[in-house]
Amino acid sequence: MSNLIVPVKNLEWQKYQKEIANDHYYLARSCIRQNVFPAAEDIFMKILREELGKDIFDDPAQTTCTGIAYHSGLIPFETTMTVVARQFSLMQDAGYENFVCSCVTSFGIYSEVIETWHHFPETLAKTREQLLKSTGRVFEIPKNVVHASDLIFKFREELSKKLKYRLVNKETGKPLKVVDHIGCHYAKIFPEKGIGGAEYPYVLAGLTDEFGGEQVNYPERRHCCGFGFRQYLLKENRGYSVTNSKIKFDSMKPYKPDLIIGNCPGCTFFLDRWQYVIAEMEGITYGEGGFGIPSLTYEEITALLLGYNPWDIGLQVHQVAVEPLLDKIGIEYVKSEKYLGLNGEDIGEPQKPKVLMQ
Amino acid sequence: MYKKTLYDSLKEDIRYQEGLKACINCGTCTAICPAAGVSDYDPREVMDIVQNEDEEELKKLLSSDTIWRCGECLSCKTRCPRNNTPAYVIQSLRALSIESGLFRESHQGRMQRDIMRTMSDHMLEYGYCVYFDGIDTDKFPEQGPVWDWIKENKEKVLERLGCSYKQDRAGSLRAIPKSSLDDLKAIFKETGAMARFKKLEEL
Numbered sequence: 001m002s003n004l005i006v007p008v009k010n011l012e013w014q015k016y017q018k019e020i021a022n023d024h025y026y027l028a029r030s031c032i033r034q035n036v037f038p039a040a041e042d043i044f045m046k047i048l049r050e051e052l053g054k055d056i057f058d059d060p061a062q063t064t065c066t067g068i069a070y071h072s073g074l075i076p077f078e079t080t081m082t083v084v085a086r087q088f089s090l091m092q093d094a095g096y097e098n099f100v101c102s103c104v105t106s107f108g109i110y111s112e113v114i115e116t117w118h119h120f121p122e123t124l125a126k127t128r129e130q131l132l133k134s135t136g137r138v139f140e141i142p143k144n145v146v147h148a149s150d151l152i153f154k155f156r157e158e159l160s161k162k163l164k165y166r167l168v169n170k171e172t173g174k175p176l177k178v179v180d181h182i183g184c185h186y187a188k189i190f191p192e193k194g195i196g197g198a199e200y201p202y203v204l205a206g207l208t209d210e211f212g213g214e215q216v217n218y219p220e221r222r223h224c225c226g227f228g229f230r231q232y233l234l235k236e237n238r239g240y241s242v243t244n245s246k247i248k249f250d251s252m253k254p255y256k257p258d259l260i261i262g263n264c265p266g267c268t269f270f271l272d273r274w275q276y277v278i279a280e281m282e283g284i285t286y287g288e289g290g291f292g293i294p295s296l297t298y299e300e301i302t303a304l305l306l307g308y309n310p311w312d313i314g315l316q317v318h319q320v321a322v323e324p325l326l327d328k329i330g331i332e333y334v335k336s337e338k339y340l341g342l343n344g345e346d347i348g349e350p351q352k353p354k355v356l357m358q
Numbered sequence: 359m360y361k362k363t364l365y366d367s368l369k370e371d372i373r374y375q376e377g378l379k380a381c382i383n384c385g386t387c388t389a390i391c392p393a394a395g396v397s398d399y400d401p402r403e404v405m406d407i408v409q410n411e412d413e414e415e416l417k418k419l420l421s422s423d424t425i426w427r428c429g430e431c432l433s434c435k436t437r438c439p440r441n442n443t444p445a446y447v448i449q450s451l452r453a454l455s456i457e458s459g460l461f462r463e464s465h466q467g468r469m470q471r472d473i474m475r476t477m478s479d480h481m482l483e484y485g486y487c488v489y490f491d492g493i494d495t496d497k498f499p500e501q502g503p504v505w506d507w508i509k510e511n512k513e514k515v516l517e518r519l520g521c522s523y524k525q526d527r528a529g530s531l532r533a534i535p536k537s538s539l540d541d542l543k544a545i546f547k548e549t550g551a552m553a554r555f556k557k558l559e560e561l
Contacts, residue, residue, distance in 0.1 A: 031487040034530045039519040041530055060528040068487040071430040073452035074474050074558075077373065079549040086541060108432070120372055121406045134544035179380050191436065198436040224392045226427025231393070233473050235497065237466075240429060242500075244392045273500045319502040339507070341514040345526040350507035 013196025013205075015193045016187075021144040025056045026096040028087060028110075030103030031064050033265035036118035037297060039263075040312030041102050041126045044148055044299040049163055051306065052155050054055035054086070057094050062087055067105040072230040077116075081123065084113045085131045099142040100151060104264035107147040108185025111193050113143055144277070147186060149263035153195055156210040162213065164307035167213030167259070170330030175214035176258040181248070181271060183264025184224050185272045198222075204261050207298060211305055220251035232270075245274040249286050249293075256288075259325055260295040265280040271295040276319040280357035290357040291319035304331060311338055321358045364416050368408070368454055378447030381405040387444045399427035401434055401444035408447055415471045420455040428464035474497035482543055485534030490523070501519055524525050 025046055025048075033040055048054040065087065070080045096273040100109050117124035128312050152159070165291070167176045182201045187194025196202030205215050226244025248271070252260075262268035275292035281284050287293045295318070296304075303313045310331065316324045316338045326333055341347040352358050368374050380472045387401040394401065404424065407415050419425060428448040435443040454460075461467030480489045494509065495501050507517045512523070522529025544554050 019561045029530070032491075034486070034521075035488055035490050038523075038530045042520050058528040060526075060532055061535055063534055063538050063542050064481055064484040064487045066487065067482060069477050072473055072477065073426070073449065073456070073470060074477060074554070075546070075551040076554060077449075078548060079546055079551040082545045082549050083542065086545065116372065119376075123372065124400045130403075130545070130548050134548040135541045137541075138487040177496060186435060189432045211402060222433075224429065224431040226429070226434060228393070228431070230426065230473055231429050231469075233477070234469055236469075240393065243396045243412060247395070273502060274503045277500045279448065281375060310435050317504060317515070317519070323488065338516070341511070342518045345514065347511045347514050348507065351503040353503060 012200040013202035016192060016194065016197035018142055018146070018150070018193060018195060020146050020150050021098040022261060024096060024318060025098045025100040025151070026091040026142075027056050027058050027101075028065065028099065028101040028106055029058075029060060029099070029147075030106060030265045031068065032269065033102050033297075036269045036316065037300070037314055039312075040297050040299055043308070044102065044152075046229055047159070047299060047302055047306070048151065051159060055182065056100070057096055059090055061090055063102070065101075065106045065109050067103065067109040068229055070109065071105065072233060074273070078126070080109060081116070081127045082130045082134065083111050084110060084224075085127050085139045086135060086137060088142060089137040091142060092140055097143040099144075099145045100148055102148045102265070104147060104183030104186045105266065107191050108146075110145050113188050114145065115190065119143070124293065127275045147203075147263065149186075149203050150195060152298050152302055153206050156207055157305070159302060160210045161213065163305045163306045165329050165331055167208065167211045167305070167329070169258075169328050171328075175212055176328060177216050177255060178208040178213040179216045179218065179221075179252050179255075179257040179260045180208060181225065181260055181262045181264075181267050182222075183262070183267050190289070196226050204263055204298060207301070208261065211301070216255045218252045218253060218255050220248045221246055223251075225264075226271045227266045227270060241270060242274045242277055245270050246278055249275065249278065252293075253286050255294050258291050258328055259301075261298060261301055262295060263298055265297070268295050271320050273322050276353060276356050280353055283355055285356060287320075287324060289324075290355070291324050292356055294318065294320050294322045294325045296322070300344050304329075309333065316334045319353075320356070333346050363413055364420065364458065365411055366415060367457070368416070368450055371450035373446040373453075374450035376395045377405065377443040377450065378405065378408060379440055379442050381409050381478050382440055384439065386437050386439060387442075390437050391428075392431055392433065393429050394426045397427045399424060401448075403449065404451075404490065405442065405444055406477070406504070408451070417460065420451060420458060420460040421463035421467075423464045425451045425455060425466065445485040456554055459557070459560070461558075462561055464503060468561060471561060474555055474558045480548070485539055485542060490531055
């Protein structure tokens with residue numbers, strides 16, 4: 001019976017399709033991604049420009065979208081709407097009509113603002129007035145707003161043909177078991193704006209399938225990573241965050257995943273760092289042999305499989321060691337170069353955690 | 359003379375208008391809520407209180423820790439069978455709690471000032487919600503030893519990773535131009551963010 005049900009469910013994602021422009025994008029960077037995975041966005045642009053021949057513009061004048069402050073209850077929605085309008089104004093100045101954001105919180109923000117302007121036209125008029133008064137700027141709403149993972153998904157078949165490695169265990173020839181984690185604000189707010197909707201999002205599962213891996217369908221697959229905005233920012237509330245990540249780790253562990261792939265900068269970070277915390281505080285590890293389960297972003301995974309040097313794409317700044325994954329795939333790398341500076345300079349190494357294997 | 363009630367203010371908020379249609383109190387939001395699993399928080403109860411339109415009960419809610427427990431993941435929006443969004447209602451309650459000064463009555467409400475002081479600095483000084491210089495393992499021990507190594511060698515590590523840390527050029531962690539920061543400040547002033555920050559300082 002289950003064999004009859006599962007394939008039907010796996011096709012649910014096809015009901016939710018969205019327009020993804022083919023080329024010419026203005027990139028909105030992510031505050032969190034720049035801080036915790038500082039090489040990732042440049043890798044994303046490199047893949048788009050050099051592997052796919054696309055045009056993407058990186059504007060130094062852009063700012064935060066204010067999403068984390070808005071969802072922490074710190075600033076009014078009017079402020080967020082006007083900051084978003086300024087970003088759109090910058091896009092217009094640069095001569096672009098398509099907008100791609102690297103952050104899932106931002107993607108939710110841009111989607112929410114545009115929907116609000118649509119449903120409450122008086123708010124659009126007010127935003128125009130407030131932006132003009134405060135900055136002298138005018139703006140138009142982009143023709144197309146997507147998340148960066150949408151672009152990698154759109155071109156997955158083209159990228160797949162260029163891969164040097166696949167999500168396959170080199171020794172056994174079996175597909176690697178991949179947990180996908182979709183940031184809540186990618187599709188839970190507006191299911192029609194995400195590939196596959198909120199219940200069966202396919203944006204990362206599609207990459208997993210295309211790149212040779214096997215999806216892990218575990219009970220807490222759609223559960224939030226536990227960022228919680230103000231709950232994480234307040235040290236005394238941070239139990240909210242680690243507990244929700246632990247709910248996910250405990251639920252996925254029996255399936256022995258080889259890899260977690262995320263599209264949200266915050267989620268990918270929490271699913272990396274909370275494994276370190278749980279290991280050090282509770283002595284629990286989720287990977288094999290005392291290691292954790294590597295938690296990587298879609299562009300990091302794509303770059304790895306394309307054959308980029310793992311230390312050029314910033315995998316040394318993850319707290320969970322990625323080497324078990326590299327070894328399973330058979331990726332060539334030099335372990336001793338992991339923590340070197342530019343031109344091979346020795347700049348020391350991080351201290352090793354007491355429990356989590358490195 | 360008619361005195362504007364808390365409910366009058368709440369109903370002006372578009373987040374409230376969109377968040378509460380007609381709640382049937384089924385509890386689906388509570389079942390899916392990550393906050394309900396880890397704290398004394400029940401979005402179904404919040405929706406019940408606001409739907410009853412009892413001014414005194416609303417005042418108690420605005421003065422409580424309850425409204426600050428939500429993590430705004432918006433999981434409730436997806437699953438509500440009546441298209442309500444408890445997290446939007448929470449957003450409107452938080453805004454009114456600050457506007458009315460009732461946030462001062464709860465511990466979690468008062469903690470908003472601490473978050474604001476850090477994040478307003480990051481946004482207005484650097485142009486980012488969070489910025490590298492303000493993150494350390496004293497405040498964020500979960501960053502782990504790898505973060506200490508990055509911070510101790512920041513110029514060299516960030517250069518190795520191709521960043522534009524504090525540089526006047528495009529790229530990761532760049533110095534955001536003064537003209538952009540001036541725009542951000544002017545927007546914050548024009549749209550009420552500065553006024554909200556001032557309210558939060560009035561403990």
